[in-house]
Amino acid sequence: MQNSLLIDAARDYVTAQYQQHPRPDLVYHNLEHTHQVVQAASQIAAHYRLQDDELLAVYIAAWFHDAGYLYGPGNQHEENGAKEALHFLQQQQVAENVQQMVQGAIMATKMPQSPKNLVEQIVCDADLFHLGSATYSTRNKLLRQEVALTHEQEIPATQWLAGNIRFLTEHHYWTDYARTLQKQQKEENIEKLKKKLEKKNKEAQDSAAAVVPAAGSAPATATEKVKEKKLKKPERGVETMFRITSTNHIRLSSMADSKAHIMISVNSIIISFMLTVLVRRLEDYPNMIIPAIIFLTTSVTTVIFSVLATRPNVTSGTFTKNDIAKKDANLLFFGNFYKMQLEEYQWGMKQMMEDSDFLYSSMTKDVYYLGVVLGHKYRLLRISYNIFMFGLIASVLAFVIAAIFFPVKA
Template sequence: MHYREILDQLRTHVAQLFHSSCDERFIYHNLDHTEQVVENVVNIANHYQLSDQDFFIVVAASWFHDIGYLFDCGRHEAKGVDLAVAFLEEHNVDTDVVAKVKGCILATMMPQRPEGLLQQIVCDADLFHLGSSSFKERNKLMRKEVEAFSNHKIDKDDWNRKTISLFMAHHFHTEYCQTLLNSTKAINLARLEENLLNQPTVDIIKKEGKEKKNSKPERGVETMFRVTSTNHQRLSDMADNKAHIMISTNSIILSVILSLLLRKLEDNPHLIIPTLLLLIICVVTMVFSILATRPSIPKGIFTNEDIQEKRVNLLFFGNFYRMSLPEYENGMNKLMDDSDFLYGSLIKDIYSQGVVLGRKYRLLRVAYNVFMFGIVAAVLAFIIASFLVAM
């Protein structure tokens, strides 16, 4: 099944539906929101390294999860399911895959009760903004959309009360989103409660002052780190695959040499040098390929001094795997409370990935060069040896 091709057609199909059924009242539930949910799904799915089929299921569901608003706001999930099933069946997608896409869409119905990782991913991606810095802006858009469809102004306090109720009833389902979003979600909830009481707390004032001081485009920075880290991971996977190809290829050649050629060297002494040359080439290539994939793990320990001076990168397991859970929790709490420490750790993490990638690709280049030029030399050696004997 060519899932990538179907996803490309699916994306175009959904975009056309949004454009052809455009309603200016959809300030929140529009193509921009759907694309944002798809982006969230892709990021969560990449974290869990889903198979191609599971990746297709969650992405397809995210494209169709709110498309039903264009046709039936009251039962938009069911309408979205109908549109998704019609499209997928038209493209001959397996019935079990269609059923899972349907389940993921219906799981977004409030209150969310997802079953299994795939439905959890789609549900968390749909309400991802509750734990993000863009919540305030998204919440305003949602309120304006409801006002547009109801044709009356909604009291701000009443809206805040309903939103607080949503926060209290909601929880992120995947461990990834819980770790990534729960702290910001708590801040967003605190702000809603303080706005309702009209008594901003000292903590909120400090937080807002800190945000103004930093004045960083948080979403853009987070996207940059996420995309860069994902690209590095893909390059690392590519390097591992290339090394695996070299190891497998040369293992086969070595097996042939040891099982066939070595037995015939007594009767064909002129093949000794070409055979030894080929043997050395295969061994050297395998050694460099193995070196490219051989893991290197640090000592796995950090000290309080490392935390205070922000020298340790707690985002890499090699720096903490020998520490106790309370010590690691203490370090992570300090990391999350200090934006400079957090961004510094992300920078170190990406830099470390780049260093490892550089080493992998240098070794792989040596392995490929040895194999490429060596195999040519070996073949020429066999040809020359056979020619000399024939003379």
């Protein structure tokens, strides 16, 4: 069964289980949460180059990671969920290595989390992805409500806030992607919890003089709003966006170079073989001259375009004060400053760092031109691969036609 069909089957199976085993008290660990974890797992997994079996294990584990709540006590839901996932996978006759990966990923989400490989890390981060999201406050309220329903007791607000602060502070994401993407929002969530706890403690301490805080509450609230706005400055989010985008572009550039290297290596071997072995035999097999020429031309042309895709383009390496004044120089790219003196470059960087518009403009240009270079590389690579593919087909057909219709006479 194809992986996409297996994933759809897992979704339908888990959805049916939630419908057949209704748990009104599960206001947090419900089907909505499962959908959110699957979506987060998909987002994180897309960042990494997983094998098909690994990607399948991530999706299946995400669907079943909390299904154990339907079959027993909450403190054993990982074990029960892993058993149910194994039962499903065995029914679908899925490979044993996938079964092991799915069980390992579900068990790795047990607190404290203990992932041992990338598949388990992705599922663990997806399970707690909301800790670094703007929906944390809403999800946290639902979790508190569920704890109160399942344990039939209300947890004091100060105790709940202190526990959440401790949990978020000690928690860390396992994948680089989640750490980079969720760090800023997670820190903001911690700050909000600390403010709430501070407010609750102050209310408890000043309960005997409740009128005084009420009279002075407006300034305090205004101050908190100002601080909150400062914490929500867009700069960190923008810098995270630039960092992730640049990293993705560099990774794609590395992949393009690897693809070009494959084409160069393969066709260099073909050309070497053609020149050292096949050419010597053409006198005995004149009918193979045209197919050999087609084959050789294909390999040479493929190598040319692959080399063009990886050939570096060096720019002038200098900038002027007029460029800085007009904000035209991108000092983040080495090609614009490698011929400059250190003092001049330091001066230019200082000017850029003192002007946020200039700084973000330079970062935008850097990302843009990285994309332009990537587009040029992949366009040449596509031509190279097309030439190799169609040329190889034409060469094989030419050899077959020459051997069948124009055989060498004895």
